[in-house]
Amino acid sequence: MRKSGGTAAFGLALALAAAAPAAAHPHVWVTVQSQLTFTHDGKIAAVTHDWVFDEMYSSFATQGLAKPGELVKREQFAPLAKENAGGLADVGYFTTLKNGGKTVDFGSVTDYWMEERPDHLVQFHVVVPLKEPILASKYVTMRVADPEYFIDFEFDDKTPIALVSPPLGCSASVARPKPLETGDKAKLSESFFTNLSPGTNFGFKMASTAIIACP
Template sequence: MGLAFGLATTAASAHPHVWVTVKSDIAFTPDGKVSAVIHDWVFDEMYSSFATQGLAPAGQLVGKEQFAPLAKENAGSLAEIGYFTTLKIGGKSMDFDMVTDYWMQERPDHLVEFHVKLPLKTPTPITKFLTLRVADPEYFIDFEFDDKEPVKLISAPSGCTANVAKPKPLEASDKQKLSESFFTNLAPGTNFGFKMASAAIVACP
């Protein structure tokens, strides 16, 4: 029932199958280097209902303790695919270190939240700009930044700003093409999900 491999058990007629709302914090060291990306992902109602089945008595929310085994499984399996996260500073891709800070819980609105901190292997200052994308290349999962609080900068140098650039909306005719056969026939490496992904852009003086 993990995020990376268990999502195939959620049935749907066409991509995407799961929707995730993303809030991301970008943390800086005291000397102004980017040190980590901290994600909070909130899953859609259907997946949340699936993920919480049988984990708590009726009427009770599933807490971090009950979710601990699944959170650990997800942290491990997502590490193999980079947590669906692409971080570039000055056009150069950043590598993440081992993850130790992660948890899952059911919120009062019954949606499941997954929290994970991705430390950079090498803290790096922003040169020119930073770009952050969260995307499933196969578009099985649709990641969208939160409308109100998409990206927050923690201890950033003075003058740094963050904005989110959204992709051009699909035309109605294009949406009709997004059938399962369309995705089945995609050539390897097409990375369709990246074309649909928003990008957080951070600039520092």
């Protein structure tokens, strides 16, 4: 299903847009932890994301799903998790994976769930296999971003990306974008984004890049 741009994958995003301050993007904030899984012969086979949502989204998402004082469990979140997982393909899984500079195609989601953590933030877990496993070049890059910047994705400070069963010598790091100046931040109003030309992909300019280097 497709709603509009970056809102397609998250069932509550439109409600959040109405509740969020009208003055600025983004409206939803997500902390990202990712894994790249390798096959026994050294090929990248899948990307696993764990996305933790901000307090406002989490509060909306959990309303009425559990008794007071109880955390919302995966089975209670199953309908919303299914909607979110189903909408991801429409937005390219918010993930751009490049191998030697060439964009890699993804297959269909194979596993997903949502749950409320003890800190009351909602976590969304999703596994996306590559259309075909690829042999990693010397440099593989991955960005997780909403091109419209409705959703702000940012890699976790402590454990942003992990490699599962990588070839010997492979490593991962994250390059973060240069912070915006105060004057530039002031320009990020709704009218600014409304007047952007189609295909501007402003969210990519704000995104961090995971870099996987293999010998």
